[in-house]
Every structure is written in C-alpha cells, then in structure tokens.
Amino acid sequence: MHVKVVCVGGGPAGLYLAILLKQQDPSHDITVHERNPEGSTYGWGVTYWRGLLDKLQEHDPDTARAIETHSVRWSDGVAHVRDLTTRHHGDQGFGIGRHRLLDVLAGRARALGVRLEFESETTRPPAGADLVVAADGVHSALRTDRAARFGTRITSGRNHYIWLGTTKVFDAFTFAFAETEHGWIWAYGYGYSADHSTCVVECSPETFTGLGLDRADQTEGLVLLEKLFADVLDGHPLIARPGAAWLHFRTLTNRTWHDGNLVLLGDAAHTTHYSIGAGTTLALEDAMCLAGALREHTALPEALAAYERRRQAELLSVQSAARYSAQWYESLPRYIGLPPHRMFALLGQRHSPLLPYVPPQLYYGLDKAAGRMEALRRFKRWLGPRAARALHARSTARRDQPPSS
Numbered sequence: 001m002h003v004k005v006v007c008v009g010g011g012p013a014g015l016y017l018a019i020l021l022k023q024q025d026p027s028h029d030i031t032v033h034e035r036n037p038e039g040s041t042y043g044w045g046v047t048y049w050r051g052l053l054d055k056l057q058e059h060d061p062d063t064a065r066a067i068e069t070h071s072v073r074w075s076d077g078v079a080h081v082r083d084l085t086t087r088h089h090g091d092q093g094f095g096i097g098r099h100r101l102l103d104v105l106a107g108r109a110r111a112l113g114v115r116l117e118f119e120s121e122t123t124r125p126p127a128g129a130d131l132v133v134a135a136d137g138v139h140s141a142l143r144t145d146r147a148a149r150f151g152t153r154i155t156s157g158r159n160h161y162i163w164l165g166t167t168k169v170f171d172a173f174t175f176a177f178a179e180t181e182h183g184w185i186w187a188y189g190y191g192y193s194a195d196h197s198t199c200v201v202e203c204s205p206e207t208f209t210g211l212g213l214d215r216a217d218q219t220e221g222l223v224l225l226e227k228l229f230a231d232v233l234d235g236h237p238l239i240a241r242p243g244a245a246w247l248h249f250r251t252l253t254n255r256t257w258h259d260g261n262l263v264l265l266g267d268a269a270h271t272t273h274y275s276i277g278a279g280t281t282l283a284l285e286d287a288m289c290l291a292g293a294l295r296e297h298t299a300l301p302e303a304l305a306a307y308e309r310r311r312q313a314e315l316l317s318v319q320s321a322a323r324y325s326a327q328w329y330e331s332l333p334r335y336i337g338l339p340p341h342r343m344f345a346l347l348g349q350r351h352s353p354l355l356p357y358v359p360p361q362l363y364y365g366l367d368k369a370a371g372r373m374e375a376l377r378r379f380k381r382w383l384g385p386r387a388a389r390a391l392h393a394r395s396t397a398r399r400d401q402p403p404s405s
C-alpha cells in the first residue's frame with residue numbers, strides 16, 4: 001500500500017525510520033524535514049553498546065557496517081578522584097561523532113529514495129500526509145502544540161551541566177571528580193574519533209555559583225574548567241560550540257505517544273538522563289519498533305497503539321535506571337569519601353533503587369558478598385555434572401573390581 005509519510009526532524013530517529021520504511025516498501029513517499037542547514041548539528045559524540053550494533057545489523061546491515069566503521073571503541077572505565085585513579089574492565093563501548101552519524105544516515109536515506117529537506121521549519125502537521133512523525137526533539141513544536149492531548153510532563157534536574165568537546169582522546173570511558181572549595185565538580189569523557197572526545201561537565205548549584213560559572217563568559221568558563229581537569233586533559237583544550245550554555249537536564253514523558261495520524265519518536269516522546277548514555281540508542285530503537293508496527297498492522301491506529309504499548313513497556317526499566325543515576329550524582333557527597341575503587345563500584349551500581357536507602361559501605365559489602373555467592377553458585381552449577389560423572393565412574397570402577405579375598 002502506497003503511504004505518504006512526513007518526518008519532522010532530521011536527527012537519528014527520523015532518518016533511521018525513513019530508511020526502514022523505504023526498505024519495507026520502496027513505493028512509500030517519505031520526506032524528512034530538518035529545520036537546520038545540512039551538516040550543522042549540536043553535540044559532539046554519542047556513545048552506544050554492542051547490543052545496538054546487533055540490532056542495526058538485523059534491520060539494515062549497510063547502515064550497521066557504516067556506523068561501526070566510523071566508530072571508536074573502548075572496554076575500560078577509569079575514575080580519577082583527587083590524585084587517585086582506578087580502572088575497571090567492562091563491556092565494549094563505542095563512540096561516533098554525531099555529525100558523522102547523521103552523515104551516514106542521511107546518505108543511506110537518500111540512496112533509498114527518501115527526500116531530505118533542510119532548512120525547512122515545520123511547526124504544524126503537513127496536510128495530505130498519511131502519517132506525520134514528530135522526531136523534532138525535546139522542544140518538539142508538533143508535540144507542544146498538542147501538549148494536553150499527549151499528557152506531556154517535564155521535570156528539571158537539580159544539577160547544572162554543559163556539553164563540551166576536547167582534543168584529548170580518552171582511551172576509556174573516563175570519569176574525573178575534582179574537589180574545589182565550593183564542592184565537587186566532575187566530567188564524563190569518551191572518545192568518538194581519532195582526534196576528539198566528548199566531555200560533559202556537571203556540578204551542583206552551590207558549586208556552580210561558588211565557582212562563578214553563573215557569571216563567567218564562555219571563554220572564562222572554559223579556562224576555569226581546563227584548570228580543574230588539567231590532570232586528565234593533559235594540556236588539551238576544552239571546546240564549546242557557539243552559544244553553548246550550562247543547562248538543567250529536562251526529563252520528558254508523555255502519557256500517550258500518538259494523536260490521530262501524528263506520532264512521537266525519540267526525544268520528542270521521552271528523554272533519559274545523559275549519565276546512562278542511552279539517548280541515541282533509544283531513539284533508534286523507537287524507529288525500529290515503529291517501522292515494525294507499521295509493517296505488522298495494516299490499520300494506522302492499531303499500528304500506532306502497538307508501537308506505543310511496546311516502547312512504553314520497554315522503557316520502564318531504562319527510565320527508572322536513568323532517574324536513579326541522576327540522583328546518584330545529585331547525592332555525590334554521600335559516596336565521594338569512599339576509597340576510589342569502592343566509589344567506582346557504587347558508581348556502577350547507581351541504577352539500583354536500594355542504594356539511596358542503604359549506607360554506602362554496607363551496600364558495597366553486601367554487593368561483594370552477593371557477587372561471591374553468585375560466583376559460588378555458578379561454580380556449583382559447573383561442578384554438578386562433573387561431580388556426578390566422577391562419582392558414577394568411581395562407583396562403576398568399584399563394581400568392576402574383583403572381591404577381596
């Protein structure tokens with residue numbers, strides 16, 4: 001069936017949905033409208049994990065290969081606390097420049113016959129479209145116009161953060177915590193190309209005003225941050241895009257994700273705190289789910305309802321993890337006095353709903369004990385069949401021996 005689809009927003013969610021829908025039926029008429037000029041984008045790099053690559057490979061191998069080719073990878077996490085450092089080996093992670101990711105997706109969409117319209121501002125659903133996709137981000141004009149129908153709710157986090165870049169290429173996912181006379185300030189850093197990394201800096205409101213970051217211009221602010229994180233930057237500068245500002249993270253949810261033929265996708269539908277590094281992954285997974293629902297259901301209302309049910313259910317655990325992760329950083333003084341290896345262990349447990357209510361040292365001990373018990377259970381499961389075979393062999397050997405005289 002020939003369908004006319006208009007995607008408003010040329011970010012990862014809108015572009016990947018257009019790719020998948022064109023793959024499903026090349027006769028679909030699909031246009032993506034992006035308000036910014038081609039090649040301009042906010043942000044630096046994005047991070048993702050092997051699970052996303054596996055899903056991309058399943059849905060569109062060409063896109064998966066191109067994204068992996070242009071990504072850097074790491075498998076360690078490093079935490080710097082004052083002059084102490086701890087390193088842990090973990091799952092393989094990936095980083096790719098947001099500009100590069102959008103280039104890959106736009107090129108693939110064009111090759112499949114999707115029309116891309118840049119510098120095209122769309123604030124109302126276009127007439128004549130069978131399906132209108134609001135993929136225009138957290139400030140979505142299409143969603144805002146119907147906020148009451150969608151049941152939009154936005155809550156603002158307590159801490160201040162700013163999204164920066166640097167020419168320091170981190171070889172691991174790097175956390176750096178710096179103590180100042182006004183409290184702690186910290187950075188998350190990860191590489192996304194051969195010559196650049198993303199560096200997100202965060203602090204409490206008290207530290208923000210105490211350091212004078214509320215009054216500093218962009219250049220003054222960068223100089224101060226470079227001094228605070230000099231040990232991990234190794235003399236490399238921090239870089240800000242024009243107009244980059246300190247923000248409070250905005251957690252956005254919607255009661256429903258569709259209204260008539262208008263459906264929400266990616267950050268227009270939901271946001272999750274940047275500290276779990278899942279925003280781009282969730283946007284691409286939204287596109288996979290919506291494309292699948294449109295393939296499986298011929299009636300649009302049924303398809304949109306199925307998409308909403310599935311994604312809202314899948315996001316429950318992720319949104320919970322993001323809330324607790326944000327709270328962990330907002331409660332940093334509770335954990336920062338621990339030895340670095342213990343603090344880093346609890347940083348890895350920051351998604352736990354129990355952690356805020358259990359003394360950190362006690363939680364660490366219980367977690368270590370549980371880990372040892374789980375290792376013992378795994379060993380016993382591994383040993384079980386072998387022990388049974390050994391006992392059986394010994395029993396058989398005894399039966400085969402001649403009776404003693």
